[in-house]
Amino acid sequence: MSARARRDLVLLALVATGVMAAYLAVQRGEIDVWDGKAMASVAQNLSQHRSLEECCRAFGAFPKDPGPYAKFGIGYSLVLAPLWHFQLGSNPDGALWLGLANPLLLTATTVVIVKTGILLGWRRSSAVLSGLAFALLTMAPLYSTEFFSEPGVAFGSSLLILGFVVWDERRTNGALLVGIGTAIAILFRPDSIILIGPIVPLLLLFRGRDEIVASLRSWLPRLGIPIGLALGWTAFYDSLRYGSPFQLGYSGVYDVLGFSTPLLRGVSMLVLSPGKSFFVYSPILLAAIPGLAFLSRRRAPLAVVITAMFVLRVAFYARWWTPEGGNSWGPRFLLPLCAALAIPLGEALERVHLLRGGARHTAVWSLGALVGASIAVELASLLVSYRDIFAGQANLTALSPAVQRAVFTREEHRYAWTVARNPVLWNLRHLDSTHLPSPLYWFRDGATVFGLAMLAFAAIACAGAVAIAVFSDRISR
Numbered sequence: 001m002s003a004r005a006r007r008d009l010v011l012l013a014l015v016a017t018g019v020m021a022a023y024l025a026v027q028r029g030e031i032d033v034w035d036g037k038a039m040a041s042v043a044q045n046l047s048q049h050r051s052l053e054e055c056c057r058a059f060g061a062f063p064k065d066p067g068p069y070a071k072f073g074i075g076y077s078l079v080l081a082p083l084w085h086f087q088l089g090s091n092p093d094g095a096l097w098l099g100l101a102n103p104l105l106l107t108a109t110t111v112v113i114v115k116t117g118i119l120l121g122w123r124r125s126s127a128v129l130s131g132l133a134f135a136l137l138t139m140a141p142l143y144s145t146e147f148f149s150e151p152g153v154a155f156g157s158s159l160l161i162l163g164f165v166v167w168d169e170r171r172t173n174g175a176l177l178v179g180i181g182t183a184i185a186i187l188f189r190p191d192s193i194i195l196i197g198p199i200v201p202l203l204l205l206f207r208g209r210d211e212i213v214a215s216l217r218s219w220l221p222r223l224g225i226p227i228g229l230a231l232g233w234t235a236f237y238d239s240l241r242y243g244s245p246f247q248l249g250y251s252g253v254y255d256v257l258g259f260s261t262p263l264l265r266g267v268s269m270l271v272l273s274p275g276k277s278f279f280v281y282s283p284i285l286l287a288a289i290p291g292l293a294f295l296s297r298r299r300a301p302l303a304v305v306i307t308a309m310f311v312l313r314v315a316f317y318a319r320w321w322t323p324e325g326g327n328s329w330g331p332r333f334l335l336p337l338c339a340a341l342a343i344p345l346g347e348a349l350e351r352v353h354l355l356r357g358g359a360r361h362t363a364v365w366s367l368g369a370l371v372g373a374s375i376a377v378e379l380a381s382l383l384v385s386y387r388d389i390f391a392g393q394a395n396l397t398a399l400s401p402a403v404q405r406a407v408f409t410r411e412e413h414r415y416a417w418t419v420a421r422n423p424v425l426w427n428l429r430h431l432d433s434t435h436l437p438s439p440l441y442w443f444r445d446g447a448t449v450f451g452l453a454m455l456a457f458a459a460i461a462c463a464g465a466v467a468i469a470v471f472s473d474r475i476s477r
Helices: 003-025 034-048 075-090 098-119 124-137 150-167 171-188 199-205 209-214 216-242 253-257 263-271 283-298 300-318 332-354 357-383 386-390 401-417 423-429 449-475
Strands: none
Touching (some): 075 098, 075 150, 098 332, 124 357, 124 449, 150 332, 171 216, 300 332, 357 423
C-alpha cells in the first residue's frame, strides 16, 4: 500500500469516527414517532422469534393500520434487530442502543461521499469538506436522532453514485455497487423502486451500447442479482402481509388521501416555501446548484444522474398528501437528496480553488454565509425538539379522513407558508426557553462527561481529517 493510500485510509477513518462521535453526542434516547416504533417492533421480533410470520408483525394495533403487519420495508428493522440484544440487556424501555442505527447509516454515507470525491480527482480537502458538510450541516444530524428509514435510502443512493463513478475504471465493481445501492434503497423504502429504479437504465445509457453488450456477462449478474433479490423479497413480504405482491399496505386513510396534492403546489412546498422547503433546512446545499453546472462540464453523465434523482424524488413526493412528511423536521422524504447534492457541492469547492482575486473572495464569503446559516439551522434542530411546535395540535386519529385533511391543510399552511410559524425560527426563538426540556439525552439534566467527550472527540477527529487532507493536497502538487 502506497503512502498516499495509507493517508486516505487514515483520513476516511478519522471522518467516520468524528462524524459518529458527533451523532452519539446528540442522541435523544427515545422513539416518539409511530413509524419508528413499528419498525423497531418488527426488529425486536426478528431478534427474538424464529417464525417469519411472528418476526414481521408490528406492535399492537393502530387505527390507521388495522392489519397485524407493519407497512414499512424490512431494511431498517434488519439494522435495528442486532441492536435489540444490547437494548434489552441494558434498558428494555429505552432506545439508546437502537439509536445507533441511523448514526451508523449516515456515517457510512459520509464515508462514501468522501471516497466518491477522491475517485473524482478532487483535492482531498474538497472531498472531506463535502462529506462533513453533508454529515453536519444538512438535515442529517437531526435525522441521526430519529427512527425513520430515509437514512438507509441516503446510504443506498450514495452507493449508487459511487458505483457509477467506479464503473469507468472497474466495470464489475461499479455494477456491483450500483446493484447493492439500489437494493438497499428498495429494502428500506419500497417506493425506491419508482424513485431509484429508473436511474439504473439511465446509468446504462451512458455506458454506450457496444460496451454494454460486449461486457454483458461481467457486469449484469453483479448489477441484477442484488436488485432481483430486493425485488423478490419485497414481493414475497407483501404477499405474506397483504396477500398480494403489489399491495404495499397503505390502506384506509391513505387510500382516501393518497397522491392528492396538486403537483405545482407540492413542488413549491418542497423547494420554495418559507417553512418547509429543502434549502431552508440545508442552506449549504445552495452551493450545489452552481456546483451542478460545473460538474456538467467535467462529468456530464454524473450531473444528469444527480439531477434525475432530484427531479424524480421531488416530483414523486410533491403529489403525496403530505409532501413535507407531516410533523417532521423539514421535508424528511428529501433527506437522501442531501447525500446526492454533496457531490456537486464538492465540485463547487473544487472550483473555488481555481478562482482568483475578487471572485475568490466573493465565493469564500458566500460559502461562509451558507455555513453560518446551516450551523444556526442545525443547532435549532438539535437543541429544541421540533415537536414542541406541534404540541397543541389536535389528536387526529379519531377524526374522519375528510376532517383530518382539513386540519392538515390548515396546519400545513401555518407551518409551511408563513414566516411567523417557520419551525426553524420558532426553535431559534426558544433556545433559551426554561419550560422546554432539552431533547438531548446526554445534556438533558446538564452536560455529562460522555456528551462532552463525544463532542471533543468529534472536533478533534474532524479537524484531524481536514489537516491530513490539506497536507496530502500540498505534497501532491
